[in-house]
Amino acid sequence: MIFNSITYTLFLLVVVTLYWFLPRRVRLVGLFAASLTFYGFWSVPFISVMMASVVTDYVAALRIDKARSERVKSAWLYASLIVNLGLLVFFKYYYFLSGNIEGIASMFGYEVGLPYIHIILPIGISFYTFQSISYTLDVRRGFIQPERDFVLFGVYVMFFPQLVAGPILRAREVIPQLIQRPAFATSNIAEGMRRILAGLFLKVGLADQIAPIVDEMYAQDPAYLGAADTLTMAFLFGLQIYFDFSAYSHIALGSAKLMGIEFPENFRFPYNATSPRAFWRRWHISLGSWIRDYIYLPLTGAKVEDRSTGGIATANGEVVLVSQTRARLALALFITWITMGLWHGAGWAFVLWGAWHAIFIQIQRVMPSSIGFLGDYSNKLLAWLITLPIMMLSWIPFRTQDVGQAVELWVNMMRPEKFLLMGFRENAYLVTAVLTTLTLAAPFVWGWVRDKILGRQYVGAFIEVAAISFIAIIVLVYLRPMNQFIYFQF
Amino acid sequence: MINLAKVIIAIAIAMLALTIGFGGGDIDTDEFALGTNNQLGVDRLDGQRVHCQALDTAGECIQASIARGYSKRLVWLGNSQLHAINQSGEGDVTAPVLLADKLRQHEIDAVSFSQPNANFLEHQIVYHYLKQKLDPEILVLPAVFDDTREEQIRDDILLGIQEPTVLQDLAGTKSLTIAQAEGGNYSGTSASERQNLQSIVEDELDAGLSSVWTGWAAREEARSAISIALYRLRNSILGIKPTSKRKKIPSRYIDNLLAFEQLVCNAVESDILTIVYIAPIRNDYAPPYIASEYEGFRSDVHNITRDCSAHFVNLENLVPNNLWGTKEATTVGGEPELDFMHFQFPGHVILADEIEKQVLSALK
Numbered sequence: 014m015i016f017n018s019i020t021y022t023l024f025l026l027v028v029v030t031l032y033w034f035l036p037r038r039v040r041l042v043g044l045f046a047a048s049l050t051f052y053g054f055w056s057v058p059f060i061s062v063m064m065a066s067v068v069t070d071y072v073a074a075l076r077i078d079k080a081r082s083e084r085v086k087s088a089w090l091y092a093s094l095i096v097n098l099g100l101l102v103f104f105k106y107y108y109f110l111s112g113n114i115e116g117i118a119s120m121f122g123y124e125v126g127l128p129y130i131h132i133i134l135p136i137g138i139s140f141y142t143f144q145s146i147s148y149t150l151d152v153r154r155g156f157i158q159p160e161r162d163f164v165l166f167g168v169y170v171m172f173f174p175q176l177v178a179g180p181i182l183r184a185r186e187v188i189p190q191l192i193q194r195p196a197f198a199t200s201n202i203a204e205g206m207r208r209i210l211a212g213l214f215l216k217v218g219l220a221d222q223i224a225p226i227v228d229e230m231y232a233q234d235p236a237y238l239g240a241a242d243t244l245t246m247a248f249l250f251g252l253q254i255y256f257d258f259s260a261y262s263h264i265a266l267g268s269a270k271l272m273g274i275e276f277p278e279n280f281r282f283p284y285n286a287t288s289p290r291a292f293w294r295r296w297h298i299s300l301g302s303w304i305r306d307y308i309y310l311p312l313t314g315a316k317v318e319d320r321s322t323g324g325i326a327t328a329n330g331e332v333v334l335v336s337q338t339r340a341r342l343a344l345a346l347f348i349t350w351i352t353m354g355l356w357h358g359a360g361w362a363f364v365l366w367g368a369w370h371a372i373f374i375q376i377q378r379v380m381p382s383s384i385g386f387l388g389d390y391s392n393k394l395l396a397w398l399i400t401l402p403i404m405m406l407s408w409i410p411f412r413t414q415d416v417g418q419a420v421e422l423w424v425n426m427m428r429p430e431k432f433l434l435m436g437f438r439e440n441a442y443l444v445t446a447v448l449t450t451l452t453l454a455a456p457f458v459w460g461w462v463r464d465k466i467l468g469r470q471y472v473g474a475f476i477e478v479a480a481i482s483f484i485a486i487i488v489l490v491y492l493r494p495m496n497q498f499i500y501f502q503f
Numbered sequence: 504m505i506n507l508a509k510v511i512i513a514i515a516i517a518m519l520a521l522t523i524g525f526g527g528g529d530i531d532t533d534e535f536a537l538g539t540n541n542q543l544g545v546d547r548l549d550g551q552r553v554h555c556q557a558l559d560t561a562g563e564c565i566q567a568s569i570a571r572g573y574s575k576r577l578v579w580l581g582n583s584q585l586h587a588i589n590q591s592g593e594g595d596v597t598a599p600v601l602l603a604d605k606l607r608q609h610e611i612d613a614v615s616f617s618q619p620n621a622n623f624l625e626h627q628i629v630y631h632y633l634k635q636k637l638d639p640e641i642l643v644l645p646a647v648f649d650d651t652r653e654e655q656i657r658d659d660i661l662l663g664i665q666e667p668t669v670l671q672d673l674a675g676t677k678s679l680t681i682a683q684a685e686g687g688n689y690s691g692t693s694a695s696e697r698q699n700l701q702s703i704v705e706d707e708l709d710a711g712l713s714s715v716w717t718g719w720a721a722r723e724e725a726r727s728a729i730s731i732a733l734y735r736l737r738n739s740i741l742g743i744k745p746t747s748k749r750k751k752i753p754s755r756y757i758d759n760l761l762a763f764e765q766l767v768c769n770a771v772e773s774d775i776l777t778i779v780y781i782a783p784i785r786n787d788y789a790p791p792y793i794a795s796e797y798e799g800f801r802s803d804v805h806n807i808t809r810d811c812s813a814h815f816v817n818l819e820n821l822v823p824n825n826l827w828g829t830k831e832a833t834t835v836g837g838e839p840e841l842d843f844m845h846f847q848f849p850g851h852v853i854l855a856d857e858i859e860k861q862v863l864s865a866l867k
Contacts, residue, residue: 014701019708054701203506210510229654232684237754436753438652443737474509481513482520489521489718490725494705 014054014173016264017216018494024051025209028173029271033197041191044168051173052137059135062100067170069096070145074152074159086153093149097142104134109359137177139356143303145170148184150307154317157185165191174268178261178500180279180299187274195273207481208267214484215260216498217491223253223448226441231412235421239434241442243422247405249445250412252452255283257499258297277322282456284404287396289373292404298322304353312345342378347371362410362419369407522718525725546586546600553603554586554615557659558632564614565636573612577602577641577862578633580626582650584782585617587845589828595848601855609863611641618660622653622755623762624678625660630766631672632663634773641866642770643858645782646804648790648797649844651759652752656682676765677758739834745841746788751796760803768811777813778861779804783854785843787824814865821857826850 014021028047035043052060073093080086102110111127118125148169151157160166169187195201230246238246262279269276279298286292293301302323310317347368354367383392410419425431435442467473546554551571555564568576579585579599588595599615606613614637616629626644633639656678663669664682673679713720737743770777781801784790790797801817808815826847829839 018701018705019712020701020704023708054704055699199504199507203510206507206510206514210514225655228684232654232681233754234757237757434753435750438752440737443741474505478509478513478516481510482516485514485517486520489517490722490729493709494701 014051015494015497016261017213017221017492019492020054020494025268025271032194032272037192037194040194041162041164041168044172044191045164048168048171048173048176052171052176055136055177056133059133062104062135062138063141063171066097066100066142066145067167069093070149070170071160071163071166073149075161077149077152078159090149090153094146097146101138101142104132104138106355106359107132140179140181141170141176143300143356144181147181147303147307151184160184160188172269174265175276178258178265178498179297180262180265180276181303182276182299186277190274198273201270201273205267205270208263208270210267210481210484210488212260212263212265212267213488213492215256215263217493217495218484218487219448220253220257220260220499221491221495223249223256223444226444227253227412230437230441233436235418235425237434238422238425238436239431240426240428241432242434242436243409243425244402244405245437245442245445246412246422247402247408248449249441251284251405251408252445252448254408254411254499255280255452261498261500284401284452285397285456286400286404287393288377288400289370289403290377292400293370293374294323300353300356304349304356308352309345309349312348313342343375346375350374357411358414360414361416362414365410365416365419366407369410373403518718521721521725522716525718525721525728546597548600548603553613554597554599554617556586556616556618557657558629558662559659561616561633561636564616565633568612568614568637571612573607573610575609575611575641576637576639577606577611577613577643578630578637578639579613579615579643579858580621580629581615581617581645581782582621582647582844583617583619584645584647584844584846585615588851589830589842589845589847591848596851598851598854598858601852602858605855605859606862611862618657620650620653622650622655623759623766624654624681625656627676627678627762627766628656628660628663628669628673628682630770631669632666634672634770634775635666635668639775641776641778641862643778643780643862644767645780646763646800647782647844648751648792648800649749651756651800652749654681654755654758656685658685661685672769676762678762735833735835739837743833745830745833745843746791748793749791750793751800756800760807763804764807764811767808767813771811771813776862776865777811778858778865779808779813779815780858780861781817781819783822783846783850784819785822785824785827785841785846786820787827788841788843791843814861816857816861818854818857822846822850822853826853 014024024047028043031043032040049060052063070093073089076089077086080089107130115125115127148157148166152159160169165188168191169182169184172187172191175182227246227250230242230249259280266276266278277299281295281298283292283295286295299322305323306317350367350371351364352367353370354363354365357363357366383389384395387395406423409422410416413419413422462476466476546552546556551567552563553567555561579602581599585599586597588597599613599617603613603615614633616633618625621629630642661682664673664679670679673682709719767777767779781804792800801819805815805817826849828842828845828847830842830845832838832840
C-alpha cells in the first residue's frame with residue numbers, strides 16, 4: 014500500500030480506530046493482519062518471502078537462547094544470516110552477481126552462462142531483513158531476550174508504518190511499546206496527524222512535483238551539459254530524494270504516533286550539516302545506526318551499541334580511534350561504506366557512491382577541524398559551504414546508476430570550456446535555487462516560529478491553523494499515488 | 504484536546520476552501536497557454552473530422568479519412584498554430600480545414616494532427632502511427648524553433664508506441680527511449696504495477712469521493728489553477744515576456760533535429776511526398792530567440808531536408824504583420840502580450856493557399 018493514497022488514509026483510519034478499542038491479544042492479531050494486508054496490496058505472493066524471514070528469526074532467536082554451547086548458538090545465528098542474506102542476495106543481487114561473474118569469466122576466455130531468472134524485487138526486503146537480522150544478532154549478543162510470542166514478534170518486524178522503507182528499528186525499542194499500549198491521548202493523535210500531513214506535503218507537494226524535472230535532466234546526454242548543469246542535477250535530485258524519503262519517515266512516525274507508539278527520528282535537516290560525518294548523523298539515521306552497530310564497530314573491534322539513533326558516526330566510533338591503527342579504521346570505513354552503497358542498490362554506481370562518502374569521511378578525519386584565525390561562526394559557515402556540494406554531488410551516481418555517466422558528469426565540472434554551458438530549461442535552475450534556499454532556511458524558520466510565534470496564545474493558534482490549512486489544501490489537491498517512494502526500490 | 508481541535512479545524516478549512524474555491528471551476532491549461540484571444544478552430548469539414556489533437560481521439564479522424572476513400576491522402580502535422588485562431592470570429596476555420604476543402608477537388612484527402620508545442624520526437628511517433636493507419640502519400644511538416652526546446656512525450660502520444668509496428672519502426676530512436684521511460688520511469692510506477700490491487704481500490708475510492716464531493720472532483724482544476732498562478736508569479740518576478748529571448752537547449756535541440764531527420768528521411772524512403780516548411784512568425788518585432796541560434800536552426804532544417812531529398816520552403820514571412828495579434832497576459836495583472844505563434848483567420852487562409860500551392864507544385 015502506498016502512503017500517498019486515499020486507500021492508505023482509509024486503511025489507517027480503520028486500523029487506528031480498532032487499535033484503541035480492542036483488547037491486547039486481539040489488538041496484536043489485528044496489527045499482524047493489518048500489516049499483511051498493507052503488504053498484500055503490493056503483492057500477496059511476496060508475503061511468503063517476508064514470512065520466511067520472520068519465521069527464521071523467530072525460531073533462530075529461541076534456539077540461540079535455549080542452546081547451551083556457544084557453537085550451537087553461533088550455528089543458529091549463521092542459519093538466520095544465511096536465510097536473510099540469501100533472500101536478499103537472490104532477489105536483489107542475482108543479476109548484478111551473475112553479470113559480473115560472466116563478465117570476469119569472459120575476460121579470461123571462459124563462457125559462463127548462468128541461468129536467466131525473471132526476478133521481481135520484493136519491496137522493503139532490504140529493510141525487513143536488516144530489522145530481522147538485528148534482532149537475532151542482539152539475542153546472540155545477549156542484549157535482549159528472545160520474544161516467545163510469534164504474533165508480537167511478527168508485528169515488530171512487519172509493523173506496517175515502517176515495513177517497506179523504515180526506519181529500521183530495534184526490538185528493544187518497539188516490542189515493549191507493542192506490549193503495553195499507552196493511554197489514549199489526543200495530543201498523540203494531533204501530533205500524528207501533523208506528521209502525516211507534513212509527510213504528504215513533502216511527498217505530493219514537493220517530491221512528486223520536481224520528479225519530472227529530475228527525470229528530464231537525467232535523460233539528457235552529459236556531453237551537452239555544463240558544470241552548472243551537473244550541480245543543478247545533483248542538488249535537485251538531492252532535494253527530491255530528501256523530500257521523498259523524509260516524507261516517508263514523517264508518515265511512518267505519524268502513523269505510529271496515532272497508536273501512541275514512538276519511533277526515533279530518521280532525519281534532522283541533513284543539508285545543514287557542517288561535515289560529511291555530521292551529515293550521516295542527520296540522514297537516514299536508523300540505517301546509519303544499524304550499519305554502525307552491526308558492521309562498522311565490529312570491524313573496528315569497538316564496543317557495540319543497541320539503539321537505532323545517533324547515525325553512523327557516533328561517539329563510540331570516535332573514541333575507538335585511539336586504540337586502533339589508522340589502517341584498520343580506514344579499512345573498516347571503506348568496507349562499511351561499500352556495504353552501505355550495495356545496500357542501496359546492486360550496481361557499481363552504488364559502490365562508487367559509497368566510496369565517495371568513505372573518501373570524504375576519511376579526508377575529514379585527517380583534516381584539522383577548524384581554521385585557527387577564523388571564528389567559530391566563520392568556521393561553521395566554511396565547513397557547511399564545503400560539505401553541502403560534496404553531499405549533493407554524491408547523488409550523481411546514485412541517480413544515474415551508471416558509473417560512466419556519473420564520472421562524465423563529475424568531469425564536466427572540471428572542464429573550463431563547460432563552465433558557461435547551460436543545457437536545461439530555465440525553470441530547472443530556478444526551481445533548484447528556490448527549493449535549496451527554502452530547505453536550508455527551514456530549520457531556522459521553524460526554530461523562530463516555534464520559539465516566537467507558536468507560544469503566543471491567539472496569534473500562535475491562528476498561524477498554526479493557517480499553516481496546517483495551507484499544507485492540507487496542497488495535500489488534498491495533489492494526493493494521488495502517482496509515484497512510488499524512491500526508497501521502495503531499495 | 505486544543506491541539507487536536509486546531510488540526511481538525513485546519514483540515515476542515517482546507518476542505519471548504521477546495522470546495523468553494525474550485526468546486527465550480529473549469530480551467531484548462533491548454534486553453535490558458537493559447538490565451539483568451541486565441542480560440543480553438545473548428546476541426547470538421549462537412550460534419551466530418553479532418554483535424555485531431557491526440558492519438559487517443561485520432562480514431563475519429565482516421566476512420567473518417569478511410570471512409571472518404573480519396574485516391575491520395577495528405578497528413579499535416581504541427582503545433583497549436585494549426586488549431587488556434589487569433590481574434591477568431593463567427594465562421595472562421597483553421598488552415599488545415601481550409602486545405603482539406605481545397606484539396607478535395609484534387610482528389611486528395613487532408614487530415615491534420617497538432618498538439619500545443621509539439622516537438623519533433625512527438626511528431627516522429629505520431630508520423631509512424633499515422634503512416635501505419637493511413638498510409639499517406641503526402642506529408643506536410645512545419646519546423647518551429649520554439650518546439651525544439653521541448654522533449655517530453657505526452658501521455659496521449661505515448662499511445663502510439665503500443666502498436667507493435669510503430670515500436671519496430673522506432674527501434675533505436677531517442678523518441679522511443681523517452682517514450683518508454685515516460686511510460687514507466689524512475690520516479691513513477693510501471694504500467695504493470697499500476698494494475699495491482701492498490702490501483703484498483705484507489706480508482707474506486709477516487710471515483711466515489713468525486714461523486715459525493717465537488718471539491719474532490721475539482722482537484723484537476725485546482726492543480727491547473729496552481730500551475731498557472733505559479734507561472735504568472737514567476738513571469739512577474741523575473742520579468743519574463745513573450746519577447747524575452749528563449750535560448751536553445753543543446754541536448755534537446757540535437758535530439759529534436761535527429762528525430763526530424765529520421766522522420767523526414769523515413770518518409771521520403773517510404774515514397775511519401777514530404778514538404779517541410781519553416782513556420783510563419785511575426786516579424787514586426789525581433790523574434791524571441793537569439794538571432795544566431797534561430798539562423799542556425801533554419802539552416803539545419805534546410806540542410807536536413809535537402810539531404811533527405813524532401814521539399815523545403817521557408818514560410819516565416821508568409822503571414823503579414825497586421826494579421827497577428829496579442830494574447831492574454833502571462834504575468835500577474837499584466838497587459839495583453841504579443842503572440843508570436845497564432846495569427847488571425849486571414850492568416851490561416853494565406854497559409855492554406857500556400858500549402859496547397861506547394862503540394863500541387865510538388866506533385867507535378
